[in-house]
Amino acid sequence: MYRTILTAFAALIVVAFAAAANAQTVTVQQTQTGSTASILDGFQTRGEALLVPNGVTRLQQFTVRLAGNVTPVVRAYDNTTKVMGAVLHTGAPRSGAAADVVTVIPAGGVAVTPGSYIFIGATQNAAGQSGTIELRAGNPYQDGEAVDLRNGADAQLTGYDAYFFATFGPEATPVPTLSEWAMILFGLTLAGGAALYIQRRRLTA
Incomplete structure (x- = not known):
């Protein structure tokens, strides 16, 4: 009985950690700097x-990499027509x-479509305000501009290209925490112990 419970416990721990290990992320980046572009009236985003x-x-x-009175933003982007779409997130x-x-970490992440394009950057806080975003000449990031x-x-x-990091991953999948597993296994242990105790009482009666 106890051997069965311990085996189940080990299996559940393996499943929990395997699920966490499979949550892989992918980071694309362009870390070189060299010049800045103004964000102001007429060049809003x-x-x-x-x-x-x-x-x-x-x-x-x-x-x-930003300076001045600007707001980080994520937008949809059509790479065929070269047109920005809807705002997906505002920092x-x-x-x-x-x-x-x-660095902006949207709660729950921003939904994106594999193989599509998005825009990350900054926009004016308000009309009349200004700032800058860091760029690099030479197009070092080959999959965008x-x-x-x-x-x-x-x-x-x-x-x-703009200076940027972008980290992507899968949609979060709810996985029971170890505390939840512990409660389940604690209940199983109690039930197994009680069953074993009753069985031994019957054998010695």
Whole structure:
């Protein structure tokens, strides 16, 4: 009886940790810097159009290098027509003249489609405010490019990429925590112990 319970316990632990191990992530990045592009009236939104890797369904976090009064943002992007789509996530507005690496972790991640494109970057906090985003000439990231929104019309910054990190992963799958497993196994242990005790009492009667 106890051997059966211990075997079940070991199997459940293996399942729990295997599920966690299978939650793989994919990070694409362009870490070189070299110049900045202004974000201000007339150039409201600037950043990077990038390819969503195969096998992932969530943008788990992203990083850009910003300065000034701007807000990190994720948008849909049509790489065929080169047009930004709907806003998928907006980070916390920031301020300050000094350039800083800003990492945004959307709660639950942002739903994305493998093989499609998205835009990550920043937009003005409000009309009349300004800031910058860090770029690099030479197009070091081959699966995308820097783009901007100029007076409501999209444009490509040919030969440039934004500084960025983007981490993708699968959709979160609810897995019982070890505390939940412990409660289940504790109940099984008690039931098994009681059954064993009753069986021994009958044999000695």
